[in-house]
Amino acid sequence: MGSNERVEKSNAVAKAGVGVGAVLEYDQDTYGNTLIDDAHNIPTAEISYQDSFTLDSYMNSTRAPVGFISPVRTVYGLKPAPAVATFSSRGPNAATFEILKPDVVAPGVNILAAACPRTRDNAGERMRDLYYTDERAGPLDYSAGLIPPNRAVDPGLIYDNTMEDYYNFLCSYSQLTNLTGYTAKPYMGPDPPIPAENINSPSISAPNLNKTQTMTRTVRNVGPPATYRVRWTPPEAANMTVSPTELKFDRTGEEKTYELRSARK
Numbered sequence: 001m002g003s004n005e006r007v008e009k010s011n012a013v014a015k016a017g018v019g020v021g022a023v024l025e026y027d028q029d030t031y032g033n034t035l036i037d038d039a040h041n042i043p044t045a046e047i048s049y050q051d052s053f054t055l056d057s058y059m060n061s062t063r064a065p066v067g068f069i070s071p072v073r074t075v076y077g078l079k080p081a082p083a084v085a086t087f088s089s090r091g092p093n094a095a096t097f098e099i100l101k102p103d104v105v106a107p108g109v110n111i112l113a114a115a116c117p118r119t120r121d122n123a124g125e126r127m128r129d130l131y132y133t134d135e136r137a138g139p140l141d142y143s144a145g146l147i148p149p150n151r152a153v154d155p156g157l158i159y160d161n162t163m164e165d166y167y168n169f170l171c172s173y174s175q176l177t178n179l180t181g182y183t184a185k186p187y188m189g190p191d192p193p194i195p196a197e198n199i200n201s202p203s204i205s206a207p208n209l210n211k212t213q214t215m216t217r218t219v220r221n222v223g224p225p226a227t228y229r230v231r232w233t234p235p236e237a238a239n240m241t242v243s244p245t246e247l248k249f250d251r252t253g254e255e256k257t258y259e260l261r262s263a264r265k
Helices: 006-016 049-059 163-174
Strands: 022-025 044-047 213-221 226-229 238-243 246-249 255-264
Touching (some): 006 022, 246 255
Antiparallel strands (some): 226 246, 238 255
């Protein structure tokens, strides 16, 4: 595939005058099996990493390979779909262990219409990871799944974060209490810093199981009065408790806090 832009490759063919079209094969590390919609200046076909093997096999089987361009048409019901793009961010975060994974798969690539929330494709299987040929994506890849546009206006509970929360996270992780010079306005973080694992993210990471860790989360009710009960499955190597196990909200906008404690067995 190379390091220059995809459209630049077809432009090079046009400028050289050596052909009337181009075929671009994706390599695994750059785009894998995620096809990108590009506006080329000459007729160009972009081939996924998986399909490139079929094309290469045909090219090597004859001295006079033949190709043709069919009329443009829209293909419906293509399976499997959706899938996690090759270049999608994945967890856990190698630089910041307290950030377990992205919250959702969004916004996507080549999106023509909104999709319902899901972690499975339209064949009923777990979404594929397009970086690999036949492997399924996992929770650290697709997180909570695709965004449900209609339900997003009434999510029930939300995990609020302000700029101050992110500043405090930076203070904790960088061992700084003074972010002056890094922010638009001078900012002094709390001393001692708030533990980095307490950033108010929907996903929770306990980066050090050699000690007992307590992670705190605060949720805001943006729906009508409701009661939420927690369910969890602890990892095999850890003991885990959640307190309280029930959150009762009497009004919209009410906030409540819960704690998750983990330790190695």
